[in-house]
Amino acid sequence: MTSTADSALPVTGLPEGEAEAVRSGRLDIGWARILSTLPRSRFLPDVIWPKDPATGVNIPVDKAVDPVSWRGWADADVPIVTQWDDRSTGGPGDTATSSASQPALVVNMLAELDARPGHRVLDAGTGTGWTTGLLAARTGSANVVGIEYDAAVADAARARLHAAGLDPLVVTGDGAAGWPARAPYDRIQCTYAVRRIPPAWVEQTRPGGLIVAPWETGLTHHGALVRLTVDEDGTASGPFVRSVQFMGSRPERPTPVDREDYLPSDVDSWPDGTDQTTSTLRPADLWDTPYSAAWWTVGLLVPDVVHATSTADDGTLIGWLFSRRCRSWSIAYFDDDPEAEVYQGGPRRLWDEVETAHRWWAEHGRPGHEDFGLTTGTETERVWLRDPANIIGPDR
Structure with a gap:
């Protein structure tokens, strides 16, 4: 991907995030020249x-x-x-x-993508046009396709790219469909979070090509960047490489949950069948820690669940869980006591599922995002721990 000689060259005129990527060897000096002439x-x-x-x-x-x-x-x-x-x-x-992503994150994604001169590249989520422009400068404008869902955003990106002397194809549409007219691609990059790798991306990438995309569960918007290699058999597989947070795909935006559908506010008592229990888990064990691998793992193992928090008048933090499959719910009250009071109802016992998932994570050595990987194809998608044969959680 880089050469020692190139990465040892002096780096000037770059913001620190980009400069550090070149000094470390994750990006070569060719990228340094591009980044210096095409700043965000x-x-x-x-x-x-x-x-x-x-x-x-x-x-x-x-x-x-x-x-x-x-x-x-x-x-x-x-x-x-x-x-x-x-x-x-x-x-x-x-x-x-x-949005325009954090530059250090952009250069890290470019390092994972390893786009080289002459590569055909699809950039899903053109946004401002910056990453599409960087890729066009690297591989050649004729080799790059950018896709942007929002027509006004796409128009503005085209104008900025033209002003920068670049002419990649920027199309308005759903990035999940890819752009088959220019396939096969050597590289596909996505700059918004997905909850499943679109099959079209795998189909439109040549065997041996790479797909780099932020991937998240439905539980939390803190996801992980995955780097997949496409195989001859029509699947793609590879590791998660770091935790990230990106805006989600517009077509994948979930329908908001209405608490009244689960627990009407005009009811004075808990519904029949409500269980009351306690828990030693705290928000710091779960969602309170930024980019928590624990909470992300819970999202892998406890599918189709929405999480929310609120604060009571006395300062008690309340954690809510709602199932998208059925009318199951859970409420945990976190005050100064060492154990939280938990109520849950419906066909699923959501807090029990969370505790089971957290216990699994602890028993398996508290793995980080980089310990997991993903294998995806046209029909199923599976997450694995440390080895593609070690599948965890349900098929997606």
């Missing part, structure tokens, strides 16, 4: 909402009002929201729907 700032709109790492809050920055601050955030190693609530203008809103 060339592909950003005038109004952006970078995520302040000190507060975790997205702050509005207008280039026309404060160009110095805008440039500082554009070059910072932070993710930047560029669209809210599927609207081409306006913001901020309730839900971030398009």
Whole structure:
């Protein structure tokens, strides 16, 4: 992927995240030249909402009002929201729907993708156009196809790419369908989270080609980046390489859960069949730890479940679980007591499933994301632990 001689060359003019990737040898000096001439700032709109790492809050920055601050955030190693609530203008809103990824994460994905000059590449989720542009500069514009679901976002990306002197094909459509007219591809990269690798990607990648994509369970938006190698038999398999968080695929957006469908607020007592128990698990054991491998593993082993939290008037943290298969539910109350009070009802005992999954994770050595892998094909998708033969959880 890289040469020792190239990676030892001095690196100047790059933000630290990109420079470190070149110094470490994960990206070669050819990538350094591309990144220095195509910084993220060339592909950003005038109004952006970078995520302040000190507060975790997205702050509005207008280039026309404060160009110095805008440039500082554009070059910072932070993710930047560029669209809210599927609207081409306006913001901020309730839900971030398009963004420019953190540069360090982008270069890590490029290192995993290992795109080389002459490779045919499909970039699903063009967004601002930055990653599509980087890949076009690396492999040649004629070899790159970018797909963007949002027509206004796609139009803006085309304009930025043209201004940068690049002319990859950018199509408006669902990235899950790929773009068969330019197949087969040597590499497919996705810059939004999926819950199943689209079969079209496997079908449109040549044997030996690579697919790099963020993959998540339905339980949490903290997922993991998977690097798959396509086989002659029409399957693709490979390891998860690191934890990541990306916006989800728009066509895969789940229908919101209404708590009233499970526990009507006008009922004064617990429904018949409710179980009461206690648990020594705490939020820090599960969802409270950023990018927790434990909670991600629970999502692998406890499918079709939605998680939410709220806070009672007295400060007690409440953890909610709802099944998408049936009207099963669970509520855990976390106060200062060492044991949480848990109530659960319905055909599934969701908290029991969570405890069983967490216990499995602990008994198997508390594996990290990189200990797991994925094998996918046209009909089934399976997650495995440390070896493709060691399948865990249900087929997907």
